[in-house]
Amino acid sequence: MYKLLMTSRKQNKFARNFLCLFFGSLIWLFSSAKPIFDVQKNITIDFNNLPVKQVFKELNTKTGLKFIYSPNDIDDSKRISMSFKEQPILTVLDKIFLSLKVSYTLNDNTIIVKRGSKQALVxxxxxxxxxxxxxxxxxxxxxxxxxxxxxxxxxxxxxxxxxxxxxxxxxxxxxxxxxxxxxxxxxxxxxxxxxxxxDSISALDEVVVVGFGTQRRASVVGAITTIEPKRLQIGTSRSMSNNLAGQLAGIIAVQRSGEPGYDNSNFWIRGISTFGGSRGPLILVDGVERSLDNMDPEEIESFSILKDAAASAVYGVRGANGVILINTKRGKVGKPNVSARFEQGITSPVQLPKFVGAADYLEVMNSIREERGEQGLYSKERIENIRNHTDPDLYPDVNWLDAVLRDHAGNSRANVSVNGGSDILRYSLVTSYYREGGLIERDEKQAWNSSSRLNRYNVRSNVDINVSPTTLFRLNIGGYLQDRTRAPQSVDELFQEAFTIPPFVHPTIYSSGEIPRTPQRTNPWALATQRGYERISASKIESLFAVEQDLSFWLKGLKARGLFSFDRYSNTSVVRSKSPDYYNPAIGRDENGKLKLVIDSYGQEFLGYEKNSDWGDKSMYLEGAINYVQSFGGHNVEGMFLYNQRNYDNGDLLPYRNQGIAGRFSYNYSNRYIAEFNFGYNGSENFAPGKRYGFFPSFALGWYISEEPFMEHLKSTFSKVKLRGSYGLVGNDKLDGRRFAYITTINETGGYSWGLNNDFKRNGRMEGDQGNSGLTWETVAKSNIGIELGLWKALEFQLDLFNEDRKNIFMQRRSIPGSSGFTNAPWANFGRVNNKGIDMSLELNKQLNPNLFLSVRSTFTYALNKILEQDEPSAVIGTSRSSTGKPIGQLFGFIDEGLFTDADFSDVANGTLRPDIPKHTFGPVRPGDIKYRDLNGDGVVDALDRTAIGGTEDPQIVFGFGSNLRYKAVDFGFFFQGVSRTYRIIGGSNFIPGSANGAMGNMFDNVSDRWTVDNPRQDVFYPRLSDYQSANNNLASTWWLRDMSFIRLRNIEVGYSLPPKLLDHLAIRNFRVFIRGNNLLTVSDFKLWDPELGVNNGMRYPIMKSVSMGLELNFK
Amino acid sequence: MKTIKYKINSILILAVLGFTATSCSKYLDKSPDDQLTLEMIFKDKTRTEDWLAGIYSNVPDPYWGNTRTLGWDPLSDDMAPSTGWEQFGWSVIGMQTGNWNPSTSWDPNYWVELPKRIRSAYIFLDNVKPNPAQLVTEEEVSLMKAEARFMIAYYYTLLLETYGAIPFHLGLTDPNASAEELMIGQTPFDQVVQWAEKELLDLSVILPAKYSAAQKYGRATSIMCLAVRARLLLFAASPLVNGNTAYTGFVNNKGETIFDGTYSADKWKTAAGASRLLLEKAESAGHKLYMEYNADGTIDPFLSYQNMLFRRPQDGNDEILFARPECNIWEYDRHAQPRGTGGNGGLGITQSLVDAFFMENGRAIDDPLSGYQEKGFSKAAEVRNTRWAESQGNGKVTLEGTYNMYTHREPRFYISVLYNGAWYRRENRTTEFYSGNWDGGPTHDAPQNGYLVRKKVHPDHDPRNGTNPYRPGILYRLGEVYLNYAEALNESEPNHPDILKYVNLIRLRAGVPQYGSGKDALPVPSSQEAMRKAIWSERRVELNNEGIRYRDVRRWKIGEAVLNGNFYGMNFSGTEKDDNESNPKAFFKRSVYQKRIFTAKNYWFPIPQVEIDKNPNLVQNPGWK
Missing domain, CATH: 2.60.40.1120 (Carboxypeptidase-like, regulatory domain)
Structure with a gap:
């Protein structure tokens, strides 16, 4: 017989009231609820020779605990004397029951006393x-x-x-x-x-993050790719976007620069399908539109990309370019789990272009003149003096890249995170620090430090509180502070100047201390080290409050949710700059041996102060949603309905606003047949009244074949077979170049001054853009077919075929003639682009034996777009020059037919071509110059002979593959990433050696690979050199077209986890040390510079490789 | 109890959801309220004047415009910017050397940019209205309308002179116009000339010759109308478009001949008449040649010619008929000053221009009586009657040791040319253009052909200290009217006494002996032919580097002769003061620095390829396809 001793219900009100008081101003929800017994709570209690029965009674009064026991097990008249001061309840109970030699169980707030189990007690x-x-x-x-x-x-x-x-x-x-x-x-x-x-219900109930919520994996029919956040930690780069390429099927990403703070990758989901301006995906962090670049990977709990219309239609006019969903880490029930991570790396450029020295440079310059029978400008003794390093002040030999760059820089990253909580309150705290040093040289003699460097501090604190068993309150606060310092001009400019200034004109600084520069040119070293510095500080705060109310008491499976978020970003910069005295290059030494110098410009001694820029933005987001999930036998139903609005203010004339509703209805029969309908109905203030809202529906179907009963016996082979397909519409309201395009604008134009003293100045004004009241968003119809395959419970294969048809692309008319006098050609929804391709991933996880675990993964993405319709000048349509039918960003140029030979000329001396050779119209040509194909056969090579050559700069194929191996405590991993079908036409000002007559431009070390009169080879890198800019040879053509495909060893890593025995007494659960290399190996046919860089002459802050060491530890 | 509370909570949530949904129906109902509209512009005096300023803003800048953007002077045989500047986007250097095709970019892009201003002017005409509250009177409005009409006509003359055959369309085009309305073809040259000529004459009656208000200086005047008209009619009478049979068969999309191939002597008569009318009106409005005098009362030709370019009207310069008050004089001066003095030091002039200047005795250097001696170096400094201070003052014009080519030349030479070894007052030294020396190569910022331009460069411009004396840019001056008139008259009435009169007036101010009168008079040119040659030579010198020579070369059809072939200068790589032809290090020897190309097609600019692509009714100018 059991005896219910006490039934009085004293709630543990304290905690709840406290919380409500605390958040009372923020929320309106209040709920009474079953108390949750807090076993961690401390109590103070004394039992002075009390009978057990009385002890239980007092405990009940104090804590609300109920005790159920059988008198057979306990003699409740036994007296106890014990005293507890601020002890956890559980400790109190343990002590009491230990003395009674019985065990107990705790169920909600009820203690059930069991008969003393001998075994348990010993x-x-x-x-x-x-x-x-x-x-x-x-x-x-x-x-x-x-x-x-x-x-x-x-x-x-x-x-x-x-x-x-x-x-x-x-x-x-x-x-x-x-x-x-x-x-x-x-x-x-x-x-x-x-x-x-x-796996719980064969993993079908696993939750997947989808647009505006989560779904059971079984119900997912959209094309969604997820990645473990850990894999976003493979690089030491600041920007998380640099770790996406090759990791996620469906993402095309390239990193075009390595400059600290500006090294974010460009990335697109399934490539590009618009020639309008907005091509990047919509990025949502915790459901709110935010940037991912400055997040620390440690903050991330889940990362998914939504690729097809089924997944992204709910985002309506904002989802056309695909959606990235990132959720940050949330607390888990348990005692505080503290983990820390530290990584320190040394970085250096993947590849820098190599220049020839001053003596070789001058010899090339002389040879250009000598080839046409003139004497070289530079004397033998001058070249000898450079070679022999005689008087480097007068005969300098400077490699300007070396002069402005260090060999190495470094970066470090540290994270500390704490995660834990109870049933009532859970928390996740992540703090991160990132530091990166730049490559740019500094002058140690200066009191200030102009070298580029970056420090970033991130914090994120996510708290979940169950204010009642059915009400969940969430509070997320995150943000960062990023400080950067650099010399007060763009680093790209510095690189361009280092390429521009030849090696022989002057040293970095004279031995007597004067800083030289050629008038109107720069001294790159002085630019990097003598101009002071710029301090740039950016900060971001991201906040989010959400309330989720379970309405199951009303309707089982119904939930409502409200969310409000505000973000604020600000950026300030302070420039402390000066300019040194610059001297013209010395023209010699006087009789006393002093350099003959004359000042070029007067500098200043002290650093100036200027507040350079101060800008920021803010956004507010509000969302309310109702979710319904229910099963009726085999019928699983999910529904979602949502309202949201966003206000983004970046200081423009008006804030940018969006508003909309979205809904999803998903039906799933016994996890085998899935149907889903999604829609977004939303609007944007960019369009004329009455044209602001659009409806974007999508449908999807799925068949989970492996769940069919007839597949049961094949389950060991086909652990998963799923087919899915979707079709739907998504939109894009971000029109490039023109906001409020329905309004005609007035432009400012060049002004004019009148007056005898030139003092009656008027700013010019004129007509701007013509308004177009019919303007609307881009709409893309996306279809997708996918298959997911799991084999032998070890291999996961996923393949998606997609087709996107985008229309109403916003473009400026190109067929309006200039004689009409419109300031700007009118805008219209004119373009249509098709984009199709394939993305797939393969993953293998296998425990080969108890000590050896192997995983292999690879992804492949191919996206090919084609412009179907656009406004083109009438004479271009149908010709080789037309970009219709070509991918967006298709490169155009001439087709070369090698270099001219003497045989092509009827008069070599006067440069007269034979009559049967097409006339070249870009400038005089000579043997050794590039010969072009007369495509239209009119006997003249001119602009009409341009055609599509190669492909696009942005790659059409991105792939990655890697493996991880773990043997006992040692782990090893590597990851290769590559791109293909990416091209670039190299060249630009001063690219062809000598073309500025030695005044500008460095020569790459392949300068000897060139056509010369004595060695008129066709298989050379450079055509005939000239000491002027050869318009003919500088044209974009297949001669300069290069395939920029590459494969890069993105990551290679070896780790060792210390044996637990060593760690136990340190309260450390796990301690791993690792060595890691990033970008250590790049294989490409293109050798002059890193093929990924986004420039045509190699002159940009290089992408960095790094070797780093780090440790990860988890405390108990 | 519990259930009720839950319900209340849920209702609250739903209510909030509903509230947001309903209250936000106006959430997107926002339009920018401070967007300017045409109506707002013309309600307000300042904005109205802003609009007018926008129309004026393409008036050419005779300083940096003629040099860098428009490039008229480098395109002629006057100016020689450093060939290395092609790297900095000086596409004009490529154009000099034949790197020129319909796709070549030309910054001013008149074909597209001038129609924008013309359209803007028509919008102005349609919308401008009196505004008594802000003292914009009816009268002011009618003047402004006339100004806008002047700008339309002026821009059409610029289009005509540049392209010859242009689409001619008066009034506004609707943005939704049909393709036929948009895609108009070219109009025959003479038709546009006739319209512009008449329009300018009509406007000259409406607009005043001068404004009394100082702040209106630079606004369109009747003199500007007549000046633009006279220049246009001179162009229309010239051999390029008067009796040129080279364009036979060049027709527009309607089959009309664009350039009439028959010669009309009347065109010269009209041109002479237009210049005479301008001359009369200008003189009666008080315009006259600018002159400065020595202490003894004689004309100081050095200061007269130099300061004619620098003095403002209120300083007594009445020669200017059409000025652009604000020009980019800073860049011009800086690019023309030697690199060793803080400048860019590469804005050169050609040997051809150096050779064009007369000798001190008024004769050309190829005249056996001129006394021209090229070789050797002078033994003594030259002193003349002038207060010109740029060559050490006290009348000193050249120093001892000057290359003989530069001695005993006419005053305009010294004002126009900065040669190697010339005194440089601001730096207190002579110029050193030798390779490896202060002002010389081998960089691109050095005189590639051994000369820098001195004309229009203010001697007090100091790039190191940022000083740059103001002066208006002269687009049209009375001196040109004299020579235009003389030229047209010599073609229409060869023996008219005005011809000699006005040529001699120019020579008098320039300090050069005149033809048939005055001190050391030269014989009067004996025939119409000889007079034409004399007038052409005088124009070349007097108007050098004023944006006029390229137009002259084209209308006289002498491009193949003067702009094709090797261009000479002094030896850029020379390091020694020597004139020995066989010494490779000698600086003072004539050396080729550039091979220029001018063929028949170059008489007109090509129509931009993108425009040919858009408009199927256009025909490309002769020779460009």
Whole structure:
């Protein structure tokens, strides 16, 4: 017979009231609820020789605990004398029951006293160890391991290992993990535990992040790719965007510069499908439009990209370019889990162009003149003096790239995060620090430091509070502060100047201390080191409040959610600059040996002060949604309806506003047949009244073949077979170049002055753009067919074929003649682009033997777009010059037919071509110049003979593959990434050696690979050199077209986890050290500079490679 | 109880959702309220004047415009910017050397840019209205309308002179116009000339000759109308478009002949008449040649010619008929000053111009009586009667040791040319153009052919200290009217006494002996032919580097003769003061620095390829396809 001793219900009101008081001003929700018993709560209580019965009574008064016991088990008249001061309740209970020699269980707020189990009682405090795996023998990290009473908790490390301290009364422990069936494991007397968790309902209930919410994996029919956040940590680069290429099927990404702070990659989901301005995906962090560049990967819990219309239609006019969803880490129930990570790297350029020295340079210059029978400008003795380093002041030999760059720089990254919580309150705190030093040289003699460097501090604090069992309150605060310092001009400019200034004109600084420069040119070294510095500070705060209310009492499966967020970004910069005295290059030495110098411009001694820029933006976002999830037998139904609005203000005339509703209805029959309907109905203030809202629906169907009963016996082979297809519309309201395009504008134009003293000045004004009231958004119809395949429970294969047809692309009319006098050609929704391709991923995870684990993964993305319709000048349509039918960004140029030979000329001396050779109209030609094909056969090579050559600069193919291997405590991984079908026409001002007559331009070290009169080879890099800019040879043509495909070893990493025995007494659960290399190897046919750089002459801050060491540790 | 509370919560959430949804129906209902509209512009005096200023803004800048952007002077045989500047986007250097085709970019892009101003002027005509509250009177409005009409006509004359055959369309085009309305073809040359000539004459009656208000200086006047008209009619009478049979068969999309191939003597008569009318009106408005005098009362030709370019009207310069008050004089001066003095030091002039200047005795250097001696170096400084201070003052014009080519030349030579070894007052030294020396190569910022332009460069411009004396840019001056008149008259009435009169007036001010009168008089040119040659030579010198020579070369059809072939200068790579032809290091020897190309097509600019592409009714100018 059990006796219910006490029934009085004293709620533990304190915590709840406190919370409500705290957040009362923020929320209107108040809810009464079942109290949740807080076992961690401390109590102070004294029992002075009291009977057990009385003890229970007092405990009930104090804590609300109820006690159920059978008098057979306990003699409730036994007297106890104990005293507790600020002790956890559980400790109190343990002590009491230990003295009574019985065990108990705690269920909600009820203690059930059990008959004393002999076995349980003899067990002293002890530590158990074990490992948690899934059925595929893959170690499961972050599984929660808890003692039966929930008093002690831990979670597994990356190797699935755990250690748990038991209390004497424990008879079992539990293991749980999202997506798996929780398991209760009885205690053994000895040995390690290996716990194999079953996928919960064969992983079909696993939650996937989708647009405006989550879905059961079984129900997902959109093309969605996710990536483990850990894989976004493969690079030491500041910007997370640099880690996307090759990692995610469906992303095309390229990094075009390595400059600290400006090294974000350009990336597109499934390539580009508009020639309008807005091509980048919509990026949502915790559901709010934000940038991902300055997030630390450590902050991220999930990262998914939505590729097809089924996944992105809910975003309506903003989702046409695909959507990236990032959710930040949230707290998990358990005691505080502290982890730390530190990484220190040394960086250096992947590849820098190499220049020839001054003596070689001058010899090339002389040879150009000598070839046409003139004497070289530079004397033998001058060249000898440079070679012999005689008087470097007068005969300098400067490699300006070396002069402005250091060999190495460094970066470091540190993270500390804490994660934990109870059923009521969970928290995740992440703090990160990132530092990067730049390559630019500084002058140690100056008191200031002009070298480029960057410091970034990130914090993110996410808190979830169950204010009632059905009400969840979320508060996210995140942000960063980023400080940068650099010389007060763009680093790109510095690189351009280092390329522009020849090696022989003057040294960096004279031995007597004067700084030389050629008038109106620069001294790159002085530009980098003598001009002071600029301090740029950017900060961002991101906040989010959300309330989720479970309405199951009303309608089972119904939930409502409200979300409000505001973000603020600000950027300020201070320039402390000066200009040194510059001297003209010395023309010799006087009789005393002093350099003959004359001043070119007067500088200043001190650093000036200027507040350069101060700008920022803010955005506010409001969202309300209702979700419904319910199963009726085999019928699984999910629904979502949502309202949102966004106000983005960056100081423009009016804030940018969006408003809309979205909905999803998903039906799934016994996890096999899935149908889904999504829509977005939203608007943008960019368009004329009445044209502001658009409806974007999408449909999707899926068939989970492997769930069919007839597949049951094949399940060991085909662990997953899923077919899905979707079709829908998405829009894009970001029109490039023109906002409020329905309004006719007035432009400012060149002004004019009148007056005898030139003092009656008027700013000019004229007509600007013509308004077009019919303007609307771009609409893209996306279709997608995908297959997901799981084989032998080890291999995951996913393949998607897509087709996107985008119309109403906003463009400026190109067929309006200039004689009409319009300031700007009118804008119209004119263009149509088709984009299709394939993306796929393959993943293998295999525990080869208990000590050896192997994973292999690879992705492949191919996207090919084609302009179907656009406004083109009438004479261009249908000719080789037309870009219709070509990809966006198609390169155009001439087709070369090698170099002219003497045989092509009827009169070589006068440069007269034979009559049967097409006339070249760009300038005089000579043997050794590039000969072009007369495409239209009119006997003249002119602009009409231009045609599409090569492809686009942006790659059409991006792929990646890598592997991870773990053997006992050692792990090894590598990842290759590559791009293909990417081209560039190299060249530009001063690119052809000598073309500025030695006044500008450096020569690459391949300068000897050139056509000369004595060696008139065709297979050379450079055509005939000249000491002027040869208009003919400088044209974009196949001669200069290069394939910029490459494969790069993005990451190679070796790690070692210290044995647990060493760590145990340090309260450290896991300690891993690693060495990592990034971008250590690049293989490409193009050798002059890093093929990924976004310039045609190699002169940009290079992409960096790095070698780093780091450690990761988790505290117990 | 509990259930009720939950319900209340839920209702609250739903209410909030509903509230946001309903209250936000006007959320997007925003339009920018401070966007200027045409109506707002013309309600307001300042904005109205802004609009007018926008129309004026393409008036050519005779300083940096003629040099760098428009490039008229480098395109002629006057100016020689450093060939290395092609790297900095000086496309004009490529154009000099034949790197020129319909796709070549030309910054001013008149074909597209001038129609924008013309359209803007028509919008102005349609919208401008009196505004008594801001003292914009009816009278002021009618003047401004006349100004706008002047600008339309003026821009059409610029288009005519540049392209010859142009689409001619008066009034506004609707943005939604049909393709036929938009795609108009070219109009025969003479038709546009006739319209512009008449329009300018009509306007000259409406507009005043001068404005009394100082702040209106630079606004269109009757003199400007007549000046532009006279220049246009002179152009229309010239051999390029008067009796030129080279364009036979060049027709527009309607089959009309664009350039009439028959010669008309009347065109010269009209041109002479237009210049005479201008001359009369200008003189009666007080315009006269600018002169400065020595202490003894004689004309100081050095200061007269130099300061005619620098003095403002209120300083007594009445020669200017059409000025652009604000020009980019800074860049012009800086690019023309030697690199060793803080300038860019590469804005050169050609040997051809050096050779064109007369000797001190008024004769050309190829005249056996001129006494021209090229070789050797002078033994003594030359002193003349002048207060010109740029060559050490006290009348000193050249120094001892000057290359003989530069001695005993006429005053305009010294005002126009900065040669190697010339005194440079601001720096207190002579110029050193030798390679490796202060002002010389081998860089691109050095005189590639051994000369820098001195004309229009203010001697007090100091790039190191940022000083740059103001002066208006002269687009048209009385001196040109004299020579235009003389030229047209010599063609229409060869023996008219005015011909000699006005040529001699120019020579008198220039300090050069006159033809048939005055001190050291030269014989009067004996025939119409000889007089034509004399007038052409006088124009070349007097109007050098004023944006006029290229037009002259084209209308006289002498491009192939003077702009084709090797161009000479002094030896850029020379390091020694020597004139020995066989010494490769000698600076003072004639050396080729550039080979220029001018063929028949170059008489007109090509129509930009993109415009030919857009408009199927256009025909490309002769020779460009």
């Amino acid at each position: 067990q002293e405090d002890r530590l158990i160890e074990g490992r948690v795996l899934n059925k595929r023998q893959v170690a499961l990290a972050n599984a929660t391991v808890a003692t039966g009473l929930g008093k002690n908790k831990t979670s597994t490390d990356d190797n699935g290992q755990f250690k748990l301290r038991l209390d004497p009364q424990d008879s079992y422990f539990t293991v749980s993990l999202v997506g798996y069936v929780s398991q209760r494991v009885p205690l053994k007397t000895n040995g390690e535990y290996t716990v194999v968790l079953a």
